[in-house]
Amino acid sequence: MMRLLAFILLLFVGLFTNAQNTEREKEKDSVIALSEVKLISVVKKKIETEMKMAVSVDEFLASSENISFIKRGAYAWEPLLNNMSSERSTITIDGMHVFGACTDKMDPITSYVESNNLSAIDIKSGQEGNMHGATVAGSIDLKRKSTPFGLSKKWNGAYQTGYEFNNKHFFNLANASYSSDKFVADGSLAYRNAENYSDGNNDEVNHSQFTKFNASLGLAYKTSALSSVKLEAIYDEAKDVGYPALPMDLWLSRALITSATYKQVFENGLFKALDTKIYFNAIEHYMDDTTRPENLVHMDMPGWSTTYGLLSKANIKKNRFSSEIQLNAYNNLSTAEMRMYPQDRSERTMFAYSWPGVTTTFAGLSINNAWEISDKSQLNFGGSLGINYNHSKYVEFNWIFHPGTPQEKTRILPSLHAGYQLDINNFNFSVGGGYGHRAPSVSEGYGYYIYNSFDRYDYIGNPDLDNEISYEGNASAGYKDDKFTIQANVNYFYIENYIIGRILSLGSPMNYQSIGVKGYTSLDYSTLFNFSLNGSYSILDNLHWNGTLTYARGKDENENNLPFIRPLSYQTSLHYQYHKLSFQTSINGDLEQIHYSPEYGEDQTPSYTIWNLSADYTFRLKNHKTVVQVGAENVLNEYYSTYADWGNIPRMGRNIFTSLKFNF
Amino acid sequence: MKKSIFFVTAILIAVTSCTLDKTDYESEISTIVTEHFEYSEVVSFNKNDYQISIEALNGTFYKGFNDFRLKIINTQTNESLNTSEVTFLPVITNYNGNNSSCPHRYNLDYNSTEEYYSGYAVFTSYSTDSENWKLHLSFTDNDQIYTIAEEIIVEEQINMNLNMTTFTGSDGEQYFIALIAPQKPRIAENELVAGIYRYDQPSDEAGTFPDPSQFSYSEVSDYTLLLDPRMPEPSMGNHSSPNNEDLLQDDDGLYHGIVNYTMTGNWTLNFRMQNQYGEILKGTEVSTEFTPGIEGTRSDLHIDILF
Incomplete structure (x- = not known):
C-alpha cells in the first residue's frame, strides 16, 4: 500500500511536469504514511503504448520522447536517453544495478525484463537522475510489479497472448498475484518466439529471429504493521537470437536478478520511510557465429557479469519540505573472452580477454529535496557524491596499449542539480541546471579489441581517461486546460572530456572485418541540445489527438556532428472511442538526417514516414475483463531504416498484429 | 517463506554455476609452453x-x-x-x-x-x-x-619461444640469433631477450684437435635488432601489436627489447639486424598492411614462436 500511495504521489508530481501522465488511477487502501516522494520525473505507467497493448519493453520505452534506440536487430535494443549512449545513463531495475555481459552491447538491461513483470518505467533526465548513481544523460529505472498487502480481491492475474504476422512472433504472457494481510506473492511467466522479419520490400532479413523466456517471482511478508520483507527474483533466458546488423548472433544469454528488501514505515517523526535492499545478479552471455559461414574466422565470445549491491533509502518530510536520501553501493565483475579458431582447426587457438576481469566498485550517497515554496511553486535541489573504484585483474592486457597504467583507479564522482517549477493558472514553467561527473564504462576504460561493426573498428579502452563532466541546463513551459495541453521541453548539455573512439595510429586490427583500431579518448568537450514539444487535444469527448515533435543536435569540439543524434522526428495520433470499441491511428517518422557524422561511421539516412492502425474491443467473459486487439504497423509497407539502425539494416515492413488480454 | 528461500538459493546456485566455464588464464598460457625454473x-x-x-x-x-x-x-x-x-x-x-x-x-x-x-x-x-x-x-x-x-x-627444443636461427649476413659473416626470454610469454608486454653471436673465422691453421681458435665465437656488440612481430595465421590478416621496442645490447651482452603479444597463438618475430654503422646485414622490412585471409610475408630474418 505504500507503493500505491507512492503511485498517487507520483501521479501528482507527474502532473506538474508532464501532462501526459494522467491516464489511470488505481484503487488504494488506507493511508499509513507516504513512502516515496518523487521529484520531477517522467513516469511511464501501464506498460503499453497508445497503439499497442502487448508491447515489448523496448517498444514501450520507444514511446517516450527522450528515448531513442540503437537497433541491431529485432531484439534487445540499446536505449539512448537524451541522445546519449547507454554508458552515459544509469539503467536500473528497482534501483538495482545490472550490467550487461556482452562487449558488443547485445544485451542492454532492458532485455532482461519482460513487460509483464514491470509496472512502470521511471525516466529522469540529466542530473535529476543521480539517485541511483553517477550519470550524465539521466536514469531509467524499470519498476517491478508489486502487489499491495490486503487487497479485497485476493487473487489477481492476467493472461495475454498474441501473434504478429510479419515475423511469426508468438507470445504468451501470464502473471498472477496473491494478496493477504500478511503475505503477498507475485509471479509472472513469459515466452516469446519469433522468426526472421521481412522488410518493406518483403525481403526476409536473415538472422533476426529470437526466443525469450522470462519468469519472475516476488514474495513479501508483513513483519509488523509498519514493516515488511520482500524477496524477489527474475530469471531470463534468451536463446538463438539473431543480430542481422552484427557478424554474430547469440546462442544463449541467462540472467538471474535477485533481491531482498526490508521496508519500514514510520507514523511519526521526521523519517517517514526506510527501505533497504541487498541484491545479487549474474548474467552470462554467449555469442555464436556458427550460423554465419561467411565469416573467415570462427570465434567464441563468452561474457559474464556479476553484481552484488546494497541500496538504502530514507524519506524525510517536514511541513513543505521533503527529502529523499539514498545510499548506493555495488560491486561488479565483468569478464569477457574471445577465442579465435585458425582455419586449420588442429592449430592452436588464439585467446585474449576483451574485458580482462574488470571490477567496478561504487559507493555513493544521493540526496534529493523538494521544497514547496507556495502552492504554485516548488524548488527541487539535490546532489550526490560517489566513489568509483576500478580494478583490472589482468592489467597486462591494458599495458599493451597503455604501458605502465595502474591496475587500480579511484574516482570521485560529484553531482549537483537544482530546478524551479512554477504554476500560474493554466500555465506551468520550469527551469533547472545540473553538474555531474561519470566514470568511464568497463569497455571505455578496459576494453580490449572490441569490434564495433558500425564503424568497423576495433576499440581499445583507456584506463587513464578523465571523468566525463556534464554541465546542463533545462527548461520547460506548458499550458493545460480541459481540452488542450501543450508542453515544450529543452535541455542543453555541455560535456567536458566527452569520451568517444578516435583512430589510433598504433596497432593493427585483430578482427578480420575491421579496418583499423580506435582508442577511447576524451574530446575537450561536446554539446548536446534536445527539444521536444507535446500536444494533445480533445476534439470530441471520445476523439483525442496527440502529437510529439522532437529535435536534437550534438556537436563535438570542432563543431563536427556527433553520431546517433536523432533528426527532427514527429508523431501524431488519433484515438477514437465508440462504446467498447476503440480505434487508434498514428503517423510517425524522421526527417532526413542532415547532421550525420561520417567521421564516426554514419551515412545519411533518408526520411521516412510510417502509418500505424489498430482497433480493440473490450468485453466481459464470465465477468472477466477481456480485450482483443487487431492492428497493423507500417501499413504502407515502407522500406526504411532509421539513423540509429546499426549497419542500416532495414526495419520491419508491414506487420499485422493481434492480441488478446484476459484479466481475472 | 522457507520454501521460497530454498527456491531462490536453488536457482542462485544453478545460475552462478555458469553454463560454460571461464577460461583459466594461467593454464591457458601454459597449454603449449612449460616454463622451467629449476x-x-x-x-x-x-x-x-x-x-x-x-x-x-x-x-x-x-x-x-x-x-x-x-x-x-x-x-x-x-x-x-x-x-x-x-x-x-x-x-x-x-x-x-x-x-x-x-x-x-x-x-x-x-x-x-x-x-x-x-x-x-x-x-x-x-x-x-x-x-x-x-x-x-x-x-x-x-x-x-x-x-x-x-x-x-x-x-630438441619444443618451446618455440626459445628458438634460434643461423644465417650469413651481407658482410659475409656467419651469425646466430637465439631467443632467451620470455620462456613463457603472456598476453602482455614481454621483455624479449636474445643473444646475437658471430663465428670468428680462424686466421691460423688448425692445431691439435680440439684447437679452440678454430671454434671461436663472439658476442656481437652494438648492433640493433629491429623488431616487427606479426601473426602469420591468414585469418589474422598480418595482425601486429603496438609499443614494441627494438632490441639493444645491455650490460649482460644480450639484446633486450619489448614484444607485445596481443593474444595467444602463432607469432612471427620479424627481425632486421643492423650493425653499429646503421647497415642492415640481414632482414627485410615486412608489409604493415592488414590483409585478412592472406598470410603475411615474413622477413628473411625471422623466428616463429607459439604460446
Whole structure:
C-alpha cells in the first residue's frame, strides 16, 4: 500500500511536469504514511503504448520522447536517453544495478525484463537522475510489479497472448498475484518466439529471429504493521537470437536478478520511510557465429557479469519540505573472452580477454529535496557524491596499449542539480541546471579489441581517461486546460572530456572485418541540445489527438556532428472511442538526417514516414475483463531504416498484429 | 517463506554455476609452453679425483640457448674448486666426420656467491644417431691441467619461444640469433631477450684437435635488432601489436627489447639486424598492411614462436 500511495504521489508530481501522465488511477487502501516522494520525473505507467497493448519493453520505452534506440536487430535494443549512449545513463531495475555481459552491447538491461513483470518505467533526465548513481544523460529505472498487502480481491492475474504476422512472433504472457494481510506473492511467466522479419520490400532479413523466456517471482511478508520483507527474483533466458546488423548472433544469454528488501514505515517523526535492499545478479552471455559461414574466422565470445549491491533509502518530510536520501553501493565483475579458431582447426587457438576481469566498485550517497515554496511553486535541489573504484585483474592486457597504467583507479564522482517549477493558472514553467561527473564504462576504460561493426573498428579502452563532466541546463513551459495541453521541453548539455573512439595510429586490427583500431579518448568537450514539444487535444469527448515533435543536435569540439543524434522526428495520433470499441491511428517518422557524422561511421539516412492502425474491443467473459486487439504497423509497407539502425539494416515492413488480454 | 528461500538459493546456485566455464588464464598460457625454473644436473663426469657436474634448466641441454652451471668437486677433500681456469668447448661431429662448434663461452666465469662456474652454449642442432655433440672441458688444480672429452645429448627444443636461427649476413659473416626470454610469454608486454653471436673465422691453421681458435665465437656488440612481430595465421590478416621496442645490447651482452603479444597463438618475430654503422646485414622490412585471409610475408630474418 505504500507503493500505491507512492503511485498517487507520483501521479501528482507527474502532473506538474508532464501532462501526459494522467491516464489511470488505481484503487488504494488506507493511508499509513507516504513512502516515496518523487521529484520531477517522467513516469511511464501501464506498460503499453497508445497503439499497442502487448508491447515489448523496448517498444514501450520507444514511446517516450527522450528515448531513442540503437537497433541491431529485432531484439534487445540499446536505449539512448537524451541522445546519449547507454554508458552515459544509469539503467536500473528497482534501483538495482545490472550490467550487461556482452562487449558488443547485445544485451542492454532492458532485455532482461519482460513487460509483464514491470509496472512502470521511471525516466529522469540529466542530473535529476543521480539517485541511483553517477550519470550524465539521466536514469531509467524499470519498476517491478508489486502487489499491495490486503487487497479485497485476493487473487489477481492476467493472461495475454498474441501473434504478429510479419515475423511469426508468438507470445504468451501470464502473471498472477496473491494478496493477504500478511503475505503477498507475485509471479509472472513469459515466452516469446519469433522468426526472421521481412522488410518493406518483403525481403526476409536473415538472422533476426529470437526466443525469450522470462519468469519472475516476488514474495513479501508483513513483519509488523509498519514493516515488511520482500524477496524477489527474475530469471531470463534468451536463446538463438539473431543480430542481422552484427557478424554474430547469440546462442544463449541467462540472467538471474535477485533481491531482498526490508521496508519500514514510520507514523511519526521526521523519517517517514526506510527501505533497504541487498541484491545479487549474474548474467552470462554467449555469442555464436556458427550460423554465419561467411565469416573467415570462427570465434567464441563468452561474457559474464556479476553484481552484488546494497541500496538504502530514507524519506524525510517536514511541513513543505521533503527529502529523499539514498545510499548506493555495488560491486561488479565483468569478464569477457574471445577465442579465435585458425582455419586449420588442429592449430592452436588464439585467446585474449576483451574485458580482462574488470571490477567496478561504487559507493555513493544521493540526496534529493523538494521544497514547496507556495502552492504554485516548488524548488527541487539535490546532489550526490560517489566513489568509483576500478580494478583490472589482468592489467597486462591494458599495458599493451597503455604501458605502465595502474591496475587500480579511484574516482570521485560529484553531482549537483537544482530546478524551479512554477504554476500560474493554466500555465506551468520550469527551469533547472545540473553538474555531474561519470566514470568511464568497463569497455571505455578496459576494453580490449572490441569490434564495433558500425564503424568497423576495433576499440581499445583507456584506463587513464578523465571523468566525463556534464554541465546542463533545462527548461520547460506548458499550458493545460480541459481540452488542450501543450508542453515544450529543452535541455542543453555541455560535456567536458566527452569520451568517444578516435583512430589510433598504433596497432593493427585483430578482427578480420575491421579496418583499423580506435582508442577511447576524451574530446575537450561536446554539446548536446534536445527539444521536444507535446500536444494533445480533445476534439470530441471520445476523439483525442496527440502529437510529439522532437529535435536534437550534438556537436563535438570542432563543431563536427556527433553520431546517433536523432533528426527532427514527429508523431501524431488519433484515438477514437465508440462504446467498447476503440480505434487508434498514428503517423510517425524522421526527417532526413542532415547532421550525420561520417567521421564516426554514419551515412545519411533518408526520411521516412510510417502509418500505424489498430482497433480493440473490450468485453466481459464470465465477468472477466477481456480485450482483443487487431492492428497493423507500417501499413504502407515502407522500406526504411532509421539513423540509429546499426549497419542500416532495414526495419520491419508491414506487420499485422493481434492480441488478446484476459484479466481475472 | 522457507520454501521460497530454498527456491531462490536453488536457482542462485544453478545460475552462478555458469553454463560454460571461464577460461583459466594461467593454464591457458601454459597449454603449449612449460616454463622451467629449476636447475638440475644434466651430466656428471669423473676425472681422477674430481667430479664435474653440469646443471641446466630442467636438467637438459636443448637446441638453442642454454645457460649452465658447472661445479668441480675434489672427491678426496669433498671441496669444490674455485680458483681453477675452466674452459668449455662443445664440438659436433657430423656423419662425414667434419667438426664444428656453436656459440659458447669458452672461459667460464666463477660465481663466488653461488659457488659455480657459469657459461652458456647455443646448440645449433640436437643430437641424432649420426651427429653427436661432445664436450671438451679443461680445468686446473694444483698447477695440473686436466682435460675431459665426453659425449652429451642435446634435445630438441619444443618451446618455440626459445628458438634460434643461423644465417650469413651481407658482410659475409656467419651469425646466430637465439631467443632467451620470455620462456613463457603472456598476453602482455614481454621483455624479449636474445643473444646475437658471430663465428670468428680462424686466421691460423688448425692445431691439435680440439684447437679452440678454430671454434671461436663472439658476442656481437652494438648492433640493433629491429623488431616487427606479426601473426602469420591468414585469418589474422598480418595482425601486429603496438609499443614494441627494438632490441639493444645491455650490460649482460644480450639484446633486450619489448614484444607485445596481443593474444595467444602463432607469432612471427620479424627481425632486421643492423650493425653499429646503421647497415642492415640481414632482414627485410615486412608489409604493415592488414590483409585478412592472406598470410603475411615474413622477413628473411625471422623466428616463429607459439604460446
